[in-house]
Amino acid sequence: MPQATSDVLDTIVRAETPEGILLELRPAGLTARAYAFGIDALARLGIVYAASTVGVIFGGLRPAFLLILLFGLEWLYPVVFELALRGATPGKRALGLKVVMDNGLPITPAASFTRNLLRAADFLPLLYGFAILGMLTRRDFKRLGDIAAATLVVHQPRTAPKPVLEQLPPLAPAITVAPRDQAAVIALAARAPRLTAARLDELAALAAAVTGDAGRTGPEVTRRILAAGQWFLGRR
């Protein structure tokens, strides 16, 4: 990738595929993961509560049934969901998170077991202390289990809607514009509907040189910049 984005302040992890492209993974931080954990905890609580009610039909076997269920919820709940539901427990799914391998591939059973068994270490010294420490100190927000299993908890990419650009007659730029700057003007045009008029004018003024309006500002300049955006996109 010729465009050096590594200097941008970001937590993106890049994974190269065999096809030679870089997948961009966005690791999820402590807050999102804590919420997901909370939702999962409530889900587990709900299951235990429901089971202890339904468990009556097991009669004398009820305590055994409940204990085995507790064991399953304690150790296997995350493993089962991560393997069966494409890498996300219900809590993670609700927050739009999923677990993948470091190289962006789906999580393997061995990795899922490793990261979830090592919870026993992450849990220490109390209240997931080491997990929190790991997430707060590492760029990629890994807890100990993630480090050993080579997994990442990432934000699932959200589908960005195709921007609907206001239909303006395209305007040829007054100067030669580098591809990167063209992209910036197009991005500004795409964001235009979500910005206030004053802010839009302010931002457009930065690109005023494109249409030969350097140093000027106002709705007219903005309109011309947006029109140049249409041109860059390929409308003639």
Added chain:
Amino acid sequence: MTPLQFERENQDGWEELQRLLRDVHSSRTASAVAAVDGARVAALYRRACGNLALARSRSYPAYLVDRLEQMTADAHQVIYRRRELGLTRLRHLLAIDIPTAVRAHAVYVWVAAAVLTVPAAILGLLVYARPELILSLVDAPTAASYHEMYSSTAQSIGRPGGAQGDWAMFAFYIRNNVGIAFQCFAGGLFAGVGSLFYLAYNGALIGGIAGYLTQRGLGPTFYSFVVTHSAFELTAIVLAGAAGLRLGHALLAPGRQRRGAALVDAARGSVVVVYGAATLLVIAAAIEAFWSSAAWLPLPLKYSVAALCWVVVVCYLTLQGRHAG
């Protein structure tokens, strides 16, 4: 080429790829997945990768790059997905992978076994010589409850009160023992100290209680109770501890790798040993709940079955799967 031209030219391929990916995601069975034309997916995926590289280098607008990024990421997941679940895989794991992995960790297994048994032997002899020392291991009510559990008058041996059924005890043993084993494994992350601690602590506890009960003359009941399932249970704890020691060793002496990479390698190998430990623990819990506790079984029978179990476990770990390439 302008972004719009680029989009128009490649649109059809992208839409077809997205449709095929949706088909894969929505199909529930393996045969439904197989019905999707894999070669076509791969070809379209490679083309989308090329498009993405172009779009990035030409700084095409974000919506185009985003769309291509998502498409390729999704296809990448589908194409390189590894199917590791299933009965064939499970059989291979039990028949070959687990015993092979245990033998590959032989040194760690011996160290873990020593760390468990040496404190057990020392504490056992100490408590046998001076029974009051048991109180430095457990508190008085606990010691008393052990005494009651293994007294010769107990209906079913080895369980407090005897009010709960076999199934409840099975569940209790699973939860308790698997917890101990997983702690032994996870403790390895602290440079192995955690594993050593849990192994030695559990060894000391087991030895102390054995010494105490023997001194009290409850030896026959106690040993006939523990001898069968301990073949699986103690082995499992040793295996889990050995897996933990491997993690700790990788952290302390990563060799020519970075510590992180060494840890990942170690975890990948040793988690197979933990699978073995977990399997043995489930067997141990079943035996402990349904067989060991039965007071009416004649002692010779119990001891013969126990000897058989030990032989089976040792043979499984040392001989099974050694010819598999």
